[in-house]
Amino acid sequence: xxxxxxxxxxxxxxxxxxxxxxxxxxxxxxxxLTSFKTEAQAIASPPLFLNxxxxxxxxxxxxxxxxxxxxxxxxxxxxxxxTLLGVIIAVPAAxxxxxxxxxxxxxxxxxxxxxxxxxxxxxxxxxxxLFIRLGLLDTRGGLVxxxxxxxxxxxxxxxxxxxxxxxxxxxxxxRMDGAxxxxxxxxxxxxxxxxxxxxxxxxxxxxxWNEAFWTLxxxxxxxxxxxxxxxxxxxxxxxxFAKLSAASxxxxxxxxxxxxxxxxQLVRGLTFGxxx
Amino acid sequence: MATxxxxxxxxxxxxxxxxxLLGWMLVPLTMTLYFSFKKYLPLRGGDLGWVGIDNYxxxxxxxxxxxxxxATLVIVGGVLIITVILGILLAMLLDQPMWGQGIVRxxxxxxxxxxPTVSALVWKNMFMDPVNGxxxxxxxxxxxxxxxxxxxxxxxxxxxIVSWQWLPFATLILLTAxxxxxxxxxxxxxxxxxxxxxxFYHIILPHLSRAITIVILIQTIFLLSIFAEIFVTTGGAFxxxxxxxxxxxxxxxxxxVGLGSAGGVYAIILANIVAIFLMRIVGKNxxx
Numbered sequence: 001x002x003x004x005x006x007x008x009x010x011x012x013x014x015x016x017x018x019x020x021x022x023x024x025x026x027x028x029x030x031x032x033l034t035s036f037k038t039e040a041q042a043i044a045s046p047p048l049f050l051n052x053x054x055x056x057x058x059x060x061x062x063x064x065x066x067x068x069x070x071x072x073x074x075x076x077x078x079x080x081x082x083t084l085l086g087v088i089i090a091v092p093a094a095x096x097x098x099x100x101x102x103x104x105x106x107x108x109x110x111x112x113x114x115x116x117x118x119x120x121x122x123x124x125x126x127x128x129x130l131f132i133r134l135g136l137l138d139t140r141g142g143l144v145x146x147x148x149x150x151x152x153x154x155x156x157x158x159x160x161x162x163x164x165x166x167x168x169x170x171x172x173x174x175r176m177d178g179a180x181x182x183x184x185x186x187x188x189x190x191x192x193x194x195x196x197x198x199x200x201x202x203x204x205x206x207x208x209w210n211e212a213f214w215t216l217x218x219x220x221x222x223x224x225x226x227x228x229x230x231x232x233x234x235x236x237x238x239x240x241f242a243k244l245s246a247a248s249x250x251x252x253x254x255x256x257x258x259x260x261x262x263x264x265q266l267v268r269g270l271t272f273g274x275x276x
Numbered sequence: 277m278a279t280x281x282x283x284x285x286x287x288x289x290x291x292x293x294x295x296x297l298l299g300w301m302l303v304p305l306t307m308t309l310y311f312s313f314k315k316y317l318p319l320r321g322g323d324l325g326w327v328g329i330d331n332y333x334x335x336x337x338x339x340x341x342x343x344x345x346x347a348t349l350v351i352v353g354g355v356l357i358i359t360v361i362l363g364i365l366l367a368m369l370l371d372q373p374m375w376g377q378g379i380v381r382x383x384x385x386x387x388x389x390x391x392p393t394v395s396a397l398v399w400k401n402m403f404m405d406p407v408n409g410x411x412x413x414x415x416x417x418x419x420x421x422x423x424x425x426x427x428x429x430x431x432x433x434x435x436x437i438v439s440w441q442w443l444p445f446a447t448l449i450l451l452t453a454x455x456x457x458x459x460x461x462x463x464x465x466x467x468x469x470x471x472x473x474x475x476f477y478h479i480i481l482p483h484l485s486r487a488i489t490i491v492i493l494i495q496t497i498f499l500l501s502i503f504a505e506i507f508v509t510t511g512g513a514f515x516x517x518x519x520x521x522x523x524x525x526x527x528x529x530x531x532x533v534g535l536g537s538a539g540g541v542y543a544i545i546l547a548n549i550v551a552i553f554l555m556r557i558v559g560k561n562x563x564x
Contacts (some may be wrong), residue, residue, distance in 0.1 A: 005373045006379065009373075010373050010374060010375070013369070013372040013374040014374040014375045014376065016369065016370070017369050017374050017377075017380045018376065018380055019371065020366065020369065020380075020384070021379075021380040021381075021384050022383060024383060024384050024386075024387065024440070024443065024444075025383040025384070025387075025397055026385055027387070027395070027399065027402075027403065027440070028387065028390065028505060028512075030398075030402065030410065031394075031398050031402065034402065041482055043408040045408075045413060046417075047410060047413055064305060065427065067545050089292050089293050089296065090293055092289035092290070092292070092293075093289060093290045093292070093293035093294070095289060096285075096286035096287070096289040096290045097286075097290065097526055098443065099286075100282050100283060100285075100286035100501065102283065102286075105452060106559065106562050108290070109562065110295065110555050110558065110559055110562075112293070112294075113555065113558065114548075114551060114555060115300060115301045117299065117306070117497050117547050117548065117550075117551040117554075118547065119500060119501045119520065119540075119546075119547045120501055120503075121501060121503070121520045121523045121524055121527075121543055122305075122523070122527065122540035122543045122544040122547075123304035123305065123306070123307075123308055123540065124523070124524065124527050124536075124540070125311065125527045125528075125536060125537060125540075126303070126304035126305075126307035126308055126311075127304055127531050128528070129307070130303075130304075130529075149297070149300040149431045150295060151298060152296065152297060152300075153297065181282070181285065182287060183407035201517055205333055206389060210389070210390075210391040210392065212391060212392040212393050212503065212504035213501070213503045213504065216393075216503070216504060216526065217524075220429050226391065227392070227393045227504070230393040230394050230397060230508075231393045231504070231507065231508050232395075233397055234397065239401060239405075239408075241401060241402055241408065242400070244397060244398070244401060245398075245402070248397070248398055248420055251391060251394055252389065252390050252391060252394055253388075255389045255391070256330045256386060256389050256390070257519045258389075259385070259386070259388070259389035260382050260385075261383060263382075263448065264380070266385075266388070266445075266448060267448055267449055267452045269448075269492055270494065271443065271449060271494065272558050274486075274490050274557055274558050274561045275350075275449050275452055275453060275486075275487050275490055
């Protein structure tokens with residue numbers, strides 16, 4: 001049974017919801033618009049909304065002056081590498097917990113989750129010191145490992161909740177037909193698990209891309225990703241609104257697009273399956 | 277049926293993840309505990325020996341401790357109140373029939389995907405700048421004196437920025453919960469003539485209570501450790517130095533590792549108190 005709604009009511013809802021939605025989105029929209037203005041237009045009073053001469057010069061300047069591509073590349077390697085490594089380690093673990101559960105499975109899952117709650121600042125110095133000793137400070141490899149470790153609990157959890165939705169009967173049927181463990185994983189499980197794995201990869205890539213405690217504290221120049229690049233605009237370059245906007249737009253655009261595809265997974269991934 | 281063989285295979289498959297996380301937890305934690313009982317100044321003499329619980333006492337008795345606790349509580353509390361209340365209203369709004377629902381939802385969720393350094397800087401410069409910021413123009417338009425947000429209303433500013441980042445999260449989770457509400461129950465109440473507010477209090481709110489608890493717990497854990505938003509806006513000045521930021525300054529800026537580590541242990545204990553409640557809910561859900 002669907003609710004009967006008058007067109008008038010629906011129109012009102014639509015207008016109000018769009019208004020609120022645009023208001024919340026406005027800071028992002030404003031940043032994108034400002035990135036196409038000249039510096040003078042960016043601080044014009046009263047502010048210019050759409051009636052300005054659109055230009056791409058800020059993008060060119062940001063790229064030229066600050067070597068934007070290097071930061072972007074660092075972000076891609078760090079976020080991609082940590083996600084990939086995390087999934088490689090998490091898939092077998094989540095598989096085992098979902099299909100060969102034991103009495104301790106629940107405790108292990110909850111314990112993994114508890115490591116995620118460890119406040120980063122509480123272990124800042126030990127990690128910093130270990131990074132210096134191991135020569136990992138300001139290296140992409142070091143950050144890949146740290147971000148993999150902080151996201152590993154979420155990856156295991158998400159995969160576990162996805163794997164648990166795969167009906168066990170199918171596995172049993174495959175076993176009855178004489179499939180070996182290897183065949184079972186390769187031909188039965190993998191095809192069914194791919195959507196779940198893809199969602200997990202997507203969400204964790206986003207989380208790693210935006211991570212801004214370890215990336216700010218453990219990098220300087222060589223391995224600095226976009227989070228650190230933008231932080232360097234803190235002052236006084238930040239007062240060049242158009243360039244700040246261009247840099248910001250380039251830093252968030254890929255993730256905004258990916259993010260729109262991951263709305264559903266966001267709830268599952270960040271509430272550890274507690275809200276479905 | 278799990279055989280003995282498959283059990284040992286399963287154990288082997290879990291081993292890498294378990295060992296890595298165990299190391300990730302135990303090694304730094306042990307080091308933090310170790311340093312917290314030492315006078316350790318890497319740039320001024322290094323390891324100066326054991327001092328017992330001296331660091332723990334000094335951390336809480338320093339003049340910056342209580343202001344930091346207060347700043348932390350105000351930010352966490354402020355953001356929670358704003359995001360939960362607005363989140364409920366927004367979720368109820370988005371649940372209504374309308375045109376372009378998918379697009380509106382995308383607009384509302386977008387801030388969550390903006391990296392913290394970007395949202396902090398965009399708000400700081402393009403909105404809150406007392407001369408060229410959009411809010412200054414807005415205030416000027418109404419004939420009011422523009423505010424220099426981050427120095428005069430520093431806490432409000434940080435709360436606004438962080439709330440903007442976390443509102444999508446609260447909304448999305450509450451919306452998911454609302455959508456699982458049995459609409460027939462609501463319709464029955466509507467037909468019985470129950471007014472909107474009554475329906476909200478007796479049907480919607482109880483249904484949302486678990487989701488609200490989860491939003492509060494998860495956000496608290498993340499909000500206790502916000503860093504970048506303060507790092508690029510005030511740098512801990514104007515009363516915005518939270519516990520996390522205070523510890524960061526002790527450890528990396530003034531390189532007083534012993535003192536900072538004691539602070540770190542306090543932060544870990546605090547986070548664990550919140551975590552216990554969250555784990556209980558998540559654990560119950562696992563059994564179901």
